[in-house]
Amino acid sequence: MTKENNSGSGKMWGGRFSEGTAASVEAFSASIHYDARLYKYDIAGSKAHAAMLSANGVLTSEELKAITDGLSAIEKEIDAGRFEFKRELEDVHMNIEKALIDRIGPAGAKLHSGRSRNDQVAVDFKLYLRDQCDHIIELLDAVRKSFVIVARKYLGHLMPGYTHLQRAQPVQIAHHMLAYYEMFSRDRERMVDCRKRLNLSPLGCAAMAGSGLPIDRAMTASALGFDGVTANSMDTSGDRDYAIEFASTCTIIQLHLSRLSEELVLWSSQEFDFVNISDTFCTGSSIMPQKKNPDIPELIRGKSGRVVGSLMTLITLVKGLPLTYNRDLQESQEPVYDAVDTVTASLSIMAELLFNMSFKTDKMAQATQSGCMTATDLADYLVMKNVPFREAHGIVGRAVAFCITNGRELPDLTLEELSQFSPTIGKDVYKVLNIEGSVNSRISAGGTGLVRVEEAVIAAEKQLGIA
Ligand code: ARG
Numbered sequence: 001m002t003k004e005n006n007s008g009s010g011k012m013w014g015g016r017f018s019e020g021t022a023a024s025v026e027a028f029s030a031s032i033h034y035d036a037r038l039y040k041y042d043i044a045g046s047k048a049h050a051a052m053l054s055a056n057g058v059l060t061s062e063e064l065k066a067i068t069d070g071l072s073a074i075e076k077e078i079d080a081g082r083f084e085f086k087r088e089l090e091d092v093h094m095n096i097e098k099a100l101i102d103r104i105g106p107a108g109a110k111l112h113s114g115r116s117r118n119d120q121v122a123v124d125f126k127l128y129l130r131d132q133c134d135h136i137i138e139l140l141d142a143v144r145k146s147f148v149i150v151a152r153k154y155l156g157h158l159m160p161g162y163t164h165l166q167r168a169q170p171v172q173i174a175h176h177m178l179a180y181y182e183m184f185s186r187d188r189e190r191m192v193d194c195r196k197r198l199n200l201s202p203l204g205c206a207a208m209a210g211s212g213l214p215i216d217r218a219m220t221a222s223a224l225g226f227d228g229v230t231a232n233s234m235d236t237s238g239d240r241d242y243a244i245e246f247a248s249t250c251t252i253i254q255l256h257l258s259r260l261s262e263e264l265v266l267w268s269s270q271e272f273d274f275v276n277i278s279d280t281f282c283t284g285s286s287i288m289p290q291k292k293n294p295d296i297p298e299l300i301r302g303k304s305g306r307v308v309g310s311l312m313t314l315i316t317l318v319k320g321l322p323l324t325y326n327r328d329l330q331e332s333q334e335p336v337y338d339a340v341d342t343v344t345a346s347l348s349i350m351a352e353l354l355f356n357m358s359f360k361t362d363k364m365a366q367a368t369q370s371g372c373m374t375a376t377d378l379a380d381y382l383v384m385k386n387v388p389f390r391e392a393h394g395i396v397g398r399a400v401a402f403c404i405t406n407g408r409e410l411p412d413l414t415l416e417e418l419s420q421f422s423p424t425i426g427k428d429v430y431k432v433l434n435i436e437g438s439v440n441s442r443i444s445a446g447g448t449g450l451v452r453v454e455e456a457v458i459a460a461e462k463q464l465g466i467a
Contacts (some may be wrong), residue, residue: 012094021088031330032085034337035092036078041127042092042120043075046100048223049115049203056214058114063107070104071096091330092124093117114213115206118237118325122202125333127224129246132340133195139347140188140253141464144181146354148460151177155454158439159274159364160373167371170435173359175448178456183256185463190249198242201226205233208324238324240314240332247311250339254300254307257346261297264357268294274364278356296353300346307342310335368435372400372410377432377441378425385424395422411435 010020047068054064074096077083089095094117101108151174161171201221204211210233217229230236267274277294285291313335317328375396382392399421403409411433418425431437443449461467 010088012089012098026088026090029090029327029330030087031091031333032087032089032095034334035121035124036085036095037337038092038121038124038128039078039096040075041124042096043071044127044224045120045123045203045220046096046111047071048220050111051223052216052219053110053113053213055219056216058213058215059107059110063110066104066107067100067111070100070108073103074099091117091121093120114211114215115203116208116237118207119202119205121330122205122236122239123224125336126198126202126226126242129198129242129336130195130225132344133191133198133246136250136253136340136343136347137188137191137195139344139351140184140191142351143347143354144184144188144460145464145466146351147177147181147184148457148464148466150174150354151181151453151457151460154359154361155457156450157359157361157365158368158435159359160367160371161448167367167373169376169442169448170368170373170439171448172439172450172453173361173364174453174457178453178460180256180260181460183259184253187249187253187256190252194242194245194249196227197245199225199227200230201228202230202236202239205230205236208234208237234324238321238326238329240318240329243332243336244311244314244318247307247314247336247339250343251307251311253343254304254346257350258301258304260350261301264297264353265294265301272367274360274367276358276360277353281353281356296349300350303342303346307339310339370409372403374410374433374435374438375400377438378410378429380441381429381432382422382424387422387424 011017050059050064050067050071053059054061059067074083083099085092085095086098089098097108097111100111154173154177157173158170159173159176160167161169161176201217201224203220203224204215204217221227221229230239264275264277266272268277277292277296279292281296282292283295285293314332317331321328378399379389379392379396382395383389387395399410399413399418402417402421403413411430415425415427415429418429432441440449440451443452446452458467
């Protein structure tokens with residue numbers, strides 16, 4: 001085994017060690033290559049902690065000033081890319097603390113009083129996630145806004161609605177867009193809720209049992225914008241529920257994006273030909289000159305696996321883990337970072353993509369003309385004439401079979417042809433067989449009738465403040 005030449009005391013925690021760490025162990029256990037992302041939160045947490053220690057007589061005001069100024073200077077160096085993170089210092093916490101001690105001496109060595117890296121990393125991670133919740137909420141709002149703008153633009157235009165990917169009933173294009181608005185609105189609520197639950201401060205739980213020093217957890221919590229402090233130090237040092245909840249919220253967002261992406265891929269195929277995605281959002285084929293590929297929705301769909309994978313990693317990580325902190329928990333960061341990067345990039349590009357495509361409204365309207373899509377309307381018509389629904393279903397089924405055999409559509413059948421299937425059918429039937437009439441009859445709450453969809457657009461515009 002290769003050993004580094006540093007003595008045990010070369011480490012911040014090296015007092016009880018007589019030998020240095022193996023280079024292979026340092027390489028395997030370091031997290032600095034990804035947790036450097038937390039530096040701003042680590043510094044904010046340390047500043048709040050130092051101010052609290054000073055207020056409680058653990059640090060003098062001179063020591064506090066030296067620590068605060070030192071941390072600010074380190075932050076500037078990191079911002080400017082001039083700070084050298086060292087792998088032998090393991091993680092962001094040790095790198096910053098060591099740099100502080102090198103810079104200001106003994107006062108720096110007092111900073112870690114009354115805390116542990118276990119509560120420190122939890123503070124950093126929660127502060128990071130809180131910002132990410134806010135950022136993702138903003139991006140969700142941008143996507144929600146795109147749907148509403150597109151919905152308003154296409155109000156009154158029709159398309160086939162599908163079940164089992166078979167033409168089912170005609171709907172407003174706007175209704176389809178607002179279905180996604182609802183999905184992403186629920187995602188927003190989940191993100192708001194996740195932020196609320198995670199916003200309690202772990203700082204001062206120390207290693208896992210709390211601290212015997214005169215610390216004031218409420219003071220640091222309020223300085224860092226937390227709503228309060230966590231209740232149990234043992235729970236806190238081993239808790240990663242908030243990361244799991246965040247990743248599961250990200251997963252649902254990415255699933256919603258993947259469903260939309262799949263529809264855009266289908267709709268831009270020659271088979272559907274419902275949508276034109278602008279050239280700036282597509283790529284060509286290196287061999288087939290005629291191709292224009294919907295890469296962006298395909299990539300968003302493909303990236304779902306990464307986010308689902310992050311959630312799987314996190315839940316597997318915590319399964320069966322004994323209380324309290326275990327080093328396993330260091331592995332909770334990378335999947336979260338990957339989920340954040342993937343979801344934020346996917347939401348941003350989707351918000352843009354929705355303005356870089358147009359629906360081929362003629363093609364979509366034309367597609368509503370075939371497939372006997374007013375069959376349910378005909379059944380409802382019979383129900384209103386007192387025919388029991390099951391019987392009506394059978395009558396219409398026979399009429400549809402007749403259409404299929406003869407290459408006809410329901411609205412084209414003559415009254416004589418229709419009345420073969422039921423004498424109850426009169427000439428007023430054509431009102432319900434007409435596609436527009438069918439759509440606009442669906443005025444039940446949440447339905448696709450024009451009045452309901454207009455109301456829904458207005459309500460969404462109000463929610464978004466774009467009325
Ligand atoms: N880098 C560690 C993590 O991210 C910090 C906490 C380490 N604590 C410990 N007792 N080794 O989890």
